[in-house]
Amino acid sequence: MRNVRPPDKILIWLVAGLTLFGIVVLMSASGPLGHQKYGDSLWYFKHQLINGILPGIAIFAVMSLIDYRLLRRLAMPALIATIVLLILVYVPGIGLHIGGSSRWVKIWFLSFQPSEFVKVTFLVYVAAWLAGRHERDVKTLERGLLPFLGIMGVVMLLLIKQPNTGSTMVIAGASLLAYFVAGAPLIWFVGLGAAGVGLVALLIRLTPYRAQRFMTFLHPELDPSGIGYHINQAYLAIGSGGLFGLGYGHSRQKYLYLPEVAGDSVFAIIAEELGFIVAVTFLAAIVALVWRCLTIARHAPDAFGTYLVTGIAGWIALQSFFNVASMIGLMPITGVTLPFVSYGSSALIALATGCGIVASVSRQTTRL
Numbered sequence: 001m002r003n004v005r006p007p008d009k010i011l012i013w014l015v016a017g018l019t020l021f022g023i024v025v026l027m028s029a030s031g032p033l034g035h036q037k038y039g040d041s042l043w044y045f046k047h048q049l050i051n052g053i054l055p056g057i058a059i060f061a062v063m064s065l066i067d068y069r070l071l072r073r074l075a076m077p078a079l080i081a082t083i084v085l086l087i088l089v090y091v092p093g094i095g096l097h098i099g100g101s102s103r104w105v106k107i108w109f110l111s112f113q114p115s116e117f118v119k120v121t122f123l124v125y126v127a128a129w130l131a132g133r134h135e136r137d138v139k140t141l142e143r144g145l146l147p148f149l150g151i152m153g154v155v156m157l158l159l160i161k162q163p164n165t166g167s168t169m170v171i172a173g174a175s176l177l178a179y180f181v182a183g184a185p186l187i188w189f190v191g192l193g194a195a196g197v198g199l200v201a202l203l204i205r206l207t208p209y210r211a212q213r214f215m216t217f218l219h220p221e222l223d224p225s226g227i228g229y230h231i232n233q234a235y236l237a238i239g240s241g242g243l244f245g246l247g248y249g250h251s252r253q254k255y256l257y258l259p260e261v262a263g264d265s266v267f268a269i270i271a272e273e274l275g276f277i278v279a280v281t282f283l284a285a286i287v288a289l290v291w292r293c294l295t296i297a298r299h300a301p302d303a304f305g306t307y308l309v310t311g312i313a314g315w316i317a318l319q320s321f322f323n324v325a326s327m328i329g330l331m332p333i334t335g336v337t338l339p340f341v342s343y344g345s346s347a348l349i350a351l352a353t354g355c356g357i358v359a360s361v362s363r364q365t366t367r368l
Contacts, residue, residue, distance in 0.1 A: 007360070011359055017285065019056075028269070048343055055349055056352030060356040060359070064363070072131065082155060085115075085118055103115060115164050123354075127307035135182070138183045155171065165335075178311040248274065251272045264333070265327065293313035323338040
């Protein structure tokens with residue numbers, strides 16, 4: 001194998017540091033919730049460690065050692081797996097309907113969220129599809145844009161039906177970023193962006209809960225004890241942290257005041273306990289990881305590696321942005337989790353798989 005070397009050290013240190021930071025934050029943030037629900041303040045910490053981090057480390061190691069180019073042969077199986085995974089949530093006896101959403105699958109003792117793994121499988125398909133086309137084909141409607149939108153539309157519809165708007169935006173955005181890098185005209189993205197805004201506006205108009213979220217985003221003070229409760233408690237947590245925070249373990253909002261404290265609200269606990277400086281440092285580490293991924297993508301030995309790593313970088317960047325933006329009032333709450341920190345073994349294992357693929361590509365790069 002030509003030019004094989006160890007995985008990129010900067011990438012590994014960033015992933016390891018963010019994962020360690022995440023589990024330490026989760027241990028504090030989830031303590032009262034774990035005690036209230038399970039009688040064990042370390043319940044979420046232990047489950048994240050056993051079911052997420054340990055398998056994630058193993059998968060990261062395996063994926064980093066496998067030649068990523070083997071994944072290109074699995075493009076069509078990856079697409080089939082994407083669609084099957086998203087359909088499974090609607091199969092009686094397998095799909096779980098929780099909190100008004102159909103996002104989970106349970107097979108025997110194993111339960112997981114298919115949309116998290118779709119972020120990997122669909123990006124593998126998109127990267128292989130783009131790599132198999134000439135640049136001039138990518139720029140045409142009949143051989144480029146329309147087929148691309150057709151298959152992405154199927155995946156988006158299945159996600160929206162769950163409903164899972166947050167994952168839909170992340171997957172669509174990451175896929176479009178890979179398509180842009182492949183040479184698609186910029187004007188198409190202006191049009192697609194306008195179409196995306198129109199689609200979101202239509203979803204808000206047609207679904208009452210999305211309309212409520214949007215109105216809360218515009219006027220969080222109108223119903224502070226009802227639909228606006230979540231975002232107002234997040235504001236209280238972030239605002240009370242100041243520059244240096246209340247101190248690790250000293251959050252007040254985690255004592256069952258802030259909803260989803262172990263999930264999509266965990267960034268508010270970071271700001272409350274550790275303060276603005278640590279919160280910004282964490283975000284800077286995410287930016288550094290995304291930048292390192294893009295650097296690896298730029299020096300990848302083939303187009304497939306470039307498009308795949310670019311998509312993974314877009315996934316991490318968009319998911320982090322959507323989560324943090326929803327907590328500080330830049331956009332409505334989407335339910336998107338914070339990479340490396342929020343509780344969820346499916347999300348952590350999928351993220352470890354994606355980062356392992358990036359590490360595999362880094363082993364084949366000409367220079368970094």
